[in-house]
Amino acid sequence: MRAVSRVDGRAVAIDRRDIDTDQIIPAAWLKRVERTGFGPGLFSAWRSDPDFALNAPAASEARVLVAGANFGCGSSREHAVWALQDFGFEAVIAPSFADIFRGNSIGAGLVTAQASEETVRALFTVLADDPQATVTVDVAERMVLVPSAGLAEPFALPDYARWRLLEGLDDIGITLRHADAIADFEARRPAWLPSSAPAAHISA
Amino acid sequence: MSGRLFDKVWERHLVAAPDGEPPLLYIDLHLVHEVTSPQAFEGLEMAGRQVRRPDLTVATMDHDVPTVNPLGPISDPLAAEQIARLRKNCAAHGITLHPLGSAEQGIVHVIGPQLGLTQPGMTVVCGDSHTSTHGAFGALAFGIGTTEVEHVLATQTLRQTKPAAMAVTVDGDLPSGVTAKDLVLGIIARLGTGGGTGSVIEYRGSAIRALDMEGRMTVCNMSIEAGARAGMIAPDDTTFAFLEGRKHSPKGADWERALDDWRSLVTDEGAVFDSEVRIDAASLRPTITWGTNPAQSVSIDGAVPDPDSLGTAAERHAAQRALEYMGLRPGTAIRDIGVDTVFIGSCTNGRLADLRAAADVVRGRKVSPSVRAIVVPGSARVKAEAEAEGLDAVFAAAGFEWRSAGCSMCLGMNGDILSPRERSASTSNRNFEGRQGPGGRTHLVSPAVAAATAITGRFAVPADLEGAR
Numbered sequence A: 001m002r003a004v005s006r007v008d009g010r011a012v013a014i015d016r017r018d019i020d021t022d023q024i025i026p027a028a029w030l031k032r033v034e035r036t037g038f039g040p041g042l043f044s045a046w047r048s049d050p051d052f053a054l055n056a057p058a059a060s061e062a063r064v065l066v067a068g069a070n071f072g073c074g075s076s077r078e079h080a081v082w083a084l085q086d087f088g089f090e091a092v093i094a095p096s097f098a099d100i101f102r103g104n105s106i107g108a109g110l111v112t113a114q115a116s117e118e119t120v121r122a123l124f125t126v127l128a129d130d131p132q133a134t135v136t137v138d139v140a141e142r143m144v145l146v147p148s149a150g151l152a153e154p155f156a157l158p159d160y161a162r163w164r165l166l167e168g169l170d171d172i173g174i175t176l177r178h179a180d181a182i183a184d185f186e187a188r189r190p191a192w193l194p195s196s197a198p199a200a201h202i203s204a
Numbered sequence B: 001m002s003g004r005l006f007d008k009v010w011e012r013h014l015v016a017a018p019d020g021e022p023p024l025l026y027i028d029l030h031l032v033h034e035v036t037s038p039q040a041f042e043g044l045e046m047a048g049r050q051v052r053r054p055d056l057t058v059a060t061m062d063h064d065v066p067t068v069n070p071l072g073p074i075s076d077p078l079a080a081e082q083i084a085r086l087r088k089n090c091a092a093h094g095i096t097l098h099p100l101g102s103a104e105q106g107i108v109h110v111i112g113p114q115l116g117l118t119q120p121g122m123t124v125v126c127g128d129s130h131t132s133t134h135g136a137f138g139a140l141a142f143g144i145g146t147t148e149v150e151h152v153l154a155t156q157t158l159r160q161t162k163p164a165a166m167a168v169t170v171d172g173d174l175p176s177g178v179t180a181k182d183l184v185l186g187i188i189a190r191l192g193t194g195g196g197t198g199s200v201i202e203y204r205g206s207a208i209r210a211l212d213m214e215g216r217m218t219v220c221n222m223s224i225e226a227g228a229r230a231g232m233i234a235p236d237d238t239t240f241a242f243l244e245g246r247k248h249s250p251k252g253a254d255w256e257r258a259l260d261d262w263r264s265l266v267t268d269e270g271a272v273f274d275s276e277v278r279i280d281a282a283s284l285r286p287t288i289t290w291g292t293n294p295a296q297s298v299s300i301d302g303a304v305p306d307p308d309s310l311g312t313a314a315e316r317h318a319a320q321r322a323l324e325y326m327g328l329r330p331g332t333a334i335r336d337i338g339v340d341t342v343f344i345g346s347c348t349n350g351r352l353a354d355l356r357a358a359a360d361v362v363r364g365r366k367v368s369p370s371v372r373a374i375v376v377p378g379s380a381r382v383k384a385e386a387e388a389e390g391l392d393a394v395f396a397a398a399g400f401e402w403r404s405a406g407c408s409m410c411l412g413m414n415g416d417i418l419s420p421r422e423r424s425a426s427t428s429n430r431n432f433e434g435r436q437g438p439g440g441r442t443h444l445v446s447p448a449v450a451a452a453t454a455i456t457g458r459f460a461v462p463a464d465l466e467g468a469r
């Protein structure tokens, strides 16, 4: 995973709450076995509306998405994160995020900046006035900045998520430092717990 | 000390709680399917890592399998490739796979309990948000993304910040005709789509205790639709009776030891929750969603709401958009809305008890000529058991299509889809825009309401059909 300390760029605003992962990447796209190539599927149903924010000329260069509360609810599909990243987004700013989406984002290096409702509303206003405005998401300082509009507001990001984003760390690598603790734990598990061994490759 | 069920299960799985890092939780069971796993296996291989515990990993094929002629060639090359990948990955890593055509193939959340793999006090994860289903057994079960799937494959653990514990207490008796599905839709309407975010819900109260395991699974299944990390129900004699004798359930002396342990998995008297919601079971009615998220629902006796009557500006705005998408006018009586398709199935309502409930309604009746009606059993075993009881014949005689097991029309990725503007009554769990196919309009209902609706062609409850057999 690539480290990210700061995201700078144009932003796209979608003023809707409860944007679910079926909208972010419809199920028809989930048949890909790669982590890449999902960009064209991002919000594909909504993009059939020519007025949809992602169809604005500036959107193709956007790095930051600003959206309503409970962003990323629904399906656990990490493909939603990959689609946002593939399109070019490096950060999403919203008043709240669904739990699984937030976990997936941090794991894949997409910044989820949880800002207050007021901050998000202010960003909607700023971006409506000036769609070209540069928005900065400063992970180290946990601040969102729009210098041209004089906006500088804090956002929430758990310490561990911030650390992982800044360091670009592979979570499995960190966990394997605890390999002994995992082995100790396994030695203590009750014997009745289910196990599927030996592997049964039942042929059809 | 008075502990909560959730804390007890959480604490017994703590492997390490390093300073400054979220605790590391041991995972007892990892369920794998074809859609969210290929990138995880690829990541593992690129890093030269092994699957740590193939014996605690079980795979099946469900999301994009065909439900008509499942053993024929899969016409969609991408789905065929995904299914072939799963086969190859399971073979390479020694993971038990229940493939298409085998006796135990089916929706992950149907086969885990059916095989006795899901037991009280366990941690269960799967790259699928409806993993919350398994919480019906007093397990801590939640959905994860593909990066986490890879993490569990490699380490059999997961890093998790401890969620808060919420109690949803439903006391009283459900009125006749009100099912577990109506109960959970009522809970979601109360909590809202994000009301459970950051929390594990424990469902409590006499109405929950009175549910059979199928009903409890329906309730826990939809916890995620209120945003909750997981849903749990303390195990009791209903749970133990369901588990006894299943393939992976403990046997002999182990069964007695397990029972002793499982009986301790209750929230102690006096324990305090971080938040609590109380619902009177008697106030619930058969419930139908009218909008594009599962919290937007109304009673069968009600009407499509007027967005202007809703509380906040955000709710009004969302409702307006939803009604536009759904092609509905405020004030329309729910019973006056006609449907094109009825879908009975999914991990929410695709178990034998659900099919029986629907079959009881359609027995001796005919599906409305304007309706396409399909039944998709949640697993190959559910299908076989239903056929042994003759349910397939009941459905077929009524004019339903009887399919093979899979997710089918729950998610619109396997060929079973709605056309644009087609309206469905569906026993699944999500009515998001396009969930059952681009432009499709989904109304979530219970199996009994789906069955009655198939007969009349408009939303109906079984009681509406009296005499019309």
Ligand code: SF4
Pocket (backbone or CB within 6 Å): B062, B063, B107, B108, B109, B128, B130, B346, B347, B348, B406, B407, B410, B411, B428, B429
């Ligand atoms: S039936 Fe639907 S909700 Fe359940 S696992 Fe399959 S796609 Fe997901």
